[in-house]
Amino acid sequence: MIGNLDHSTLQQLWWLIASVVGSLFLFLTFVQGGQTLIFTLADSEEEKSLIINAMGRKWELTFTTLVLFGGALFAAFPLFYATSFGGAYWVWMLILFTFILQAVSYEYRKKPDNFLGARTYEIFLCINGSVGILLIGAAVGTFFTGSRFSLNLYNSVTWHTPFHGLEAAFNLFNLSFGLFLVFLARVLGAMYLVNHVANEPLVKKARKATLLNLLLALPFLLIILISLVTMDGFAVNPATGEIFMEKGKYLHNLLGMPAVLILLLGGLISVIYGVVATAFLGKNCGIWFGGLGTVLVGLAIFSLAGYNDTAFYPSLTDLQSSLTIHNASSSKYTLTAMSYVALGVPFVLAYVAYVWKLMNAEKLSLAELAGEDAKDMY
Amino acid sequence: MGDPILATVDWARAQFALTAMYHWIFVPLTLGLSFLVAFFESIYVKTGNEEWKKLTRFWMTLFGINFAIGVATGIILEFEFGTNWSNYSWMVGDIFGAPLAIEGIFAFFIEATFFAVMFFGWQRVSKGFHLFSTWMVAVGSNLSAVWILVANGWMQFPTGMAFNPDKARFEMQNFWEVALSPVAVHKFTHTTSSSFLLASLFVVGISALFLLQQRHQKMARRSMVVAAVFGLIASIFVAVTGDEAAFSAAHRQPMKLAAMEGLYVGQNNAPIVALGIINADKKPGDDQPAFNQAVKIPGLLSLLANRDLNSYVPGINDLVFGNGEHNIIGAEQRMVTGKIALAELAHYKYAKEKGDAAEAAAALAIFDQHKADLGYGYLNSPAEAAPPVAITFYSFHIMVILGALFPVIFLLVLYFSFKGTLEQQRWLNTACFFSIFLGYVASQAGWVVAEVGRQPWAIQGLLPVGVATTNIAASNVQITFFIFLTLFTALLLAEIRIMMKQIKIGPEA
Numbered sequence: 001m002i003g004n005l006d007h008s009t010l011q012q013l014w015w016l017i018a019s020v021v022g023s024l025f026l027f028l029t030f031v032q033g034g035q036t037l038i039f040t041l042a043d044s045e046e047e048k049s050l051i052i053n054a055m056g057r058k059w060e061l062t063f064t065t066l067v068l069f070g071g072a073l074f075a076a077f078p079l080f081y082a083t084s085f086g087g088a089y090w091v092w093m094l095i096l097f098t099f100i101l102q103a104v105s106y107e108y109r110k111k112p113d114n115f116l117g118a119r120t121y122e123i124f125l126c127i128n129g130s131v132g133i134l135l136i137g138a139a140v141g142t143f144f145t146g147s148r149f150s151l152n153l154y155n156s157v158t159w160h161t162p163f164h165g166l167e168a169a170f171n172l173f174n175l176s177f178g179l180f181l182v183f184l185a186r187v188l189g190a191m192y193l194v195n196h197v198a199n200e201p202l203v204k205k206a207r208k209a210t211l212l213n214l215l216l217a218l219p220f221l222l223i224i225l226i227s228l229v230t231m232d233g234f235a236v237n238p239a240t241g242e243i244f245m246e247k248g249k250y251l252h253n254l255l256g257m258p259a260v261l262i263l264l265l266g267g268l269i270s271v272i273y274g275v276v277a278t279a280f281l282g283k284n285c286g287i288w289f290g291g292l293g294t295v296l297v298g299l300a301i302f303s304l305a306g307y308n309d310t311a312f313y314p315s316l317t318d319l320q321s322s323l324t325i326h327n328a329s330s331s332k333y334t335l336t337a338m339s340y341v342a343l344g345v346p347f348v349l350a351y352v353a354y355v356w357k358l359m360n361a362e363k364l365s366l367a368e369l370a371g372e373d374a375k376d377m378y
Numbered sequence: 379m380g381d382p383i384l385a386t387v388d389w390a391r392a393q394f395a396l397t398a399m400y401h402w403i404f405v406p407l408t409l410g411l412s413f414l415v416a417f418f419e420s421i422y423v424k425t426g427n428e429e430w431k432k433l434t435r436f437w438m439t440l441f442g443i444n445f446a447i448g449v450a451t452g453i454i455l456e457f458e459f460g461t462n463w464s465n466y467s468w469m470v471g472d473i474f475g476a477p478l479a480i481e482g483i484f485a486f487f488i489e490a491t492f493f494a495v496m497f498f499g500w501q502r503v504s505k506g507f508h509l510f511s512t513w514m515v516a517v518g519s520n521l522s523a524v525w526i527l528v529a530n531g532w533m534q535f536p537t538g539m540a541f542n543p544d545k546a547r548f549e550m551q552n553f554w555e556v557a558l559s560p561v562a563v564h565k566f567t568h569t570t571s572s573s574f575l576l577a578s579l580f581v582v583g584i585s586a587l588f589l590l591q592q593r594h595q596k597m598a599r600r601s602m603v604v605a606a607v608f609g610l611i612a613s614i615f616v617a618v619t620g621d622e623a624a625f626s627a628a629h630r631q632p633m634k635l636a637a638m639e640g641l642y643v644g645q646n647n648a649p650i651v652a653l654g655i656i657n658a659d660k661k662p663g664d665d666q667p668a669f670n671q672a673v674k675i676p677g678l679l680s681l682l683a684n685r686d687l688n689s690y691v692p693g694i695n696d697l698v699f700g701n702g703e704h705n706i707i708g709a710e711q712r713m714v715t716g717k718i719a720l721a722e723l724a725h726y727k728y729a730k731e732k733g734d735a736a737e738a739a740a741a742l743a744i745f746d747q748h749k750a751d752l753g754y755g756y757l758n759s760p761a762e763a764a765p766p767v768a769i770t771f772y773s774f775h776i777m778v779i780l781g782a783l784f785p786v787i788f789l790l791v792l793y794f795s796f797k798g799t800l801e802q803q804r805w806l807n808t809a810c811f812f813s814i815f816l817g818y819v820a821s822q823a824g825w826v827v828a829e830v831g832r833q834p835w836a837i838q839g840l841l842p843v844g845v846a847t848t849n850i851a852a853s854n855v856q857i858t859f860f861i862f863l864t865l866f867t868a869l870l871l872a873e874i875r876i877m878m879k880q881i882k883i884g885p886e887a
Contacts, residue, residue: 103447330471330550
């Protein structure tokens with residue numbers, strides 16, 4: 001069946017697959033959000049250890065999902081990979097630096113003779129959770145606001161600002177996007193703590209933190225939503241492939257793709273319900289509503305950027321250099337081969353879910369952290 | 379700074395080499411130690427002996443410390459293909475991206491999922507499931523090696539693809555040719571078996587240190603026996619797969635083989651240089667001797683390359699300037715063909731832009747006749763087709779000499795273990811400890827041979843590194859190079875210090 005799909009359908013399918021992976025990554029940034037709560041939520045070393053150990057048992061999943069997101073984009077949309085990573089050099093490099101810091105910080109923080117001291121590694125975790133996520137948000141924001149690059153006849157990219165991607169962080173929309181993701185990650189991190197930690201004082205503070213961080217996220221969400229429905233967008237003429245500016249393009253996309261509108265509204269409602277359930281109803285399952293909502297919002301955002309004849313990586317320098325899911329994609333053969341490979345994804349998700357259930361069957365307690373198996377680990 | 383493009387590519391190469399070499403400090407230990415930990419835990423589960431559990435947990439702790447920084451440097455490598463090799467990413471992303479994505483789907487998630495169980499699941503899952511998880515971490519780590527080495531193998535021996543002139547890129551035509559390329563198979567078997575060897579040296583060496591210090595002797599002896607058996611078996615595989623890799627290079631990357639042996643002038647009954655000092659001033663085509671001093675064993679290179687002592691092995695000069703007698707087309711002639719291909723590709727694109735179908739078709743026809751040497755068209759001189767000979771030669775010989783030493787160490791450890799006198803052999807235990815360092819030297823040297831030996835190509839024969847790089851000012855890459863250098867070095871120092879402390883604490887921790 002996959003072999004019979006035409007190139008255009010495969011391109012759309014792979015934008016969906018990449019969007020699902022990207023959206024799952026956004027959900028899993030609860031780890032990063034949790035890392036930023038170390039200094040605002042924990043009043044003692046024990047509470048700090050509980051937060052770090054709760055997040056530390058999931059950091060690899062987030063990290064791996066980010067790697068897979070990159071790999072999927074490389075395989076399916078190599079021109080995006082080449083253009084964005086090669087052009088917006090500094091924004092991606094800074095994101096990567098923060099992820100190096102994260103990976104080692106969990107393993108090294110509690111080990112004796114760890115060279116930099118536990119607090120340094122805690123600061124590293126906080127930097128990853130804040131700066132890293134902010135820059136990822138700013139980079140995704142450029143899907144709507146565009147970047148200053150051009151491609152030559154051989155699709156070789158030239159970036160037209162000396163800041164190589166850092167300029168994205170100085171645009172209100174992109175900055176709002178980044179800050180929204182930072183606070184959303186904190187909401188999710190607090191929800192995860194409520195769900196997984198057996199420590200009443202910490203859980204009580206985490207419940208409050210979900211509400212506080214949602215309120216902090218709201219102004220940025222409003223800026224994003226208002227901008228999206230009012231801004232001009234980068235449209236593609238499907239017959240000629242010509243890119244042109246269209247007034248209210250993303251509003252048109254929302255109205256033209258009701259399913260995306262439902263995803264967006266449903267996702268936001270789900271996140272808000274997750275916070276209400278956690279902060280006011282005393283429930284522990286808020287993370288699942290928050291997580292589902294985040295995935296739905298992520299899917300809506302990526303759909304708005306890539307579907308309905310839209311250029312998902314627009315160029316402000318040369319409109320015709322803008323990338324669409326059609327001109328940036330791999331060949332039909334590669335997308336077909338990769339689609340067969342993607343049939344393994346449900347199996348992967350199934351064993352990840354099974355192991356998650358096994359490992360989270362019991363809440364994390366201070367008693368466990370003091371035990372032989374967890375002592376001095378994270 | 380000279381030519382800015384040249385400066386950028388040089389810094390991009392330096393940064394990528396830096397990241398890859400740091401990455402390769404940690405990865406081979408992960409690949410091999412994961413299996414050794416799985417062996418130890420299997421013995422624990424089978425015997426129920428708590429001492430084996432303690433032993434397992436000790437090596438697992440060292441595994442965890444090493445694993446994290448391997449993961450961190452790995453993500454940088456993946457994204458550096460985009461940041462530093464942007465043109466490469468576009469020109470071959472259609473082929474190269476697939477193995478990376480498959481690695482993510484089928485290998486990294488196994489590692490990530492079961493790593494948490496391995497370290498934190500002792501009380502949360504059954505003993506059997508914990509053991510299963512430990513094995514899955516080993517399998518996942520090595521599966522990731524499969525796919526990244528498929529990708530690397532394709533760069534060394536591009537296959538299963540065709541050039542698309544409309545897109546100006548290479549596109550995949552046959553997934554299985556890419557995935558099962560003989561070079562990919564050799565790369566995987568040689569790389570993983572050498573990693574098992576290195577991890578065995580690590581376990582044997584640290585255990586030998588315990589014996590020298592007269593601490594944890596029972597645990598040390600047990601660890602040494604298991605690791606020495608694993609290391610000895612791995613050594614045999616390293617030798618066999620190394621021989622296969624050299625045979626493969628002779629037929630698919632003859633320039634690399636010539637550089638590995640410093641062979642400038644091709645000959646029958648070609649010798650292997652057992653020991654030699656390269657003449658640093660020697661250039662392709664000149665009359666200077668290749669070596670200042672050399673001890674050669676006649677015929678062995680011919681045997682290695684063609685399984686025939688008297689066969690002809692081409693030298694660097696033959697591959698650069700051609701050799702009509704042996705039907706070897708040199709880089710010099712290929713450059714002429716390649717430049718025609720490049721000119722006609724540009725002509726084709728121009729004709730298409732202006733809508734002249736007939737002119738475009740004519741240009742395309744000429745391009746098709748010459749496209750096999752497309753990559754050579756980018757070279758400025760034929761001598762550029764030769765890699766740095768001295769680095770390749772010395773790295774290859776260091777790797778081989780050390781590779782021959784390690785099985786001797788494993789054999790001696792096993793011999794004295796079975797005699798029950800291992801603790802008394804202070805000289806051997808000292809040698810075992812220092813062999814850890816030598817194992818890393820050999821492992822790094824192996825990758826230097828593989829990567830420096832294929833210069834100037836990012837994709838063998840198709841895409842030189844100078845074209846593959848990102849169009850970015852060199853100053854950007856210089857800054858990130860030094861940031862990486864500082865960061866990686868600090869993290870390496872931290873790792874070494876933490877490891878040394880854990881070793882000092884020992885398995886009772």
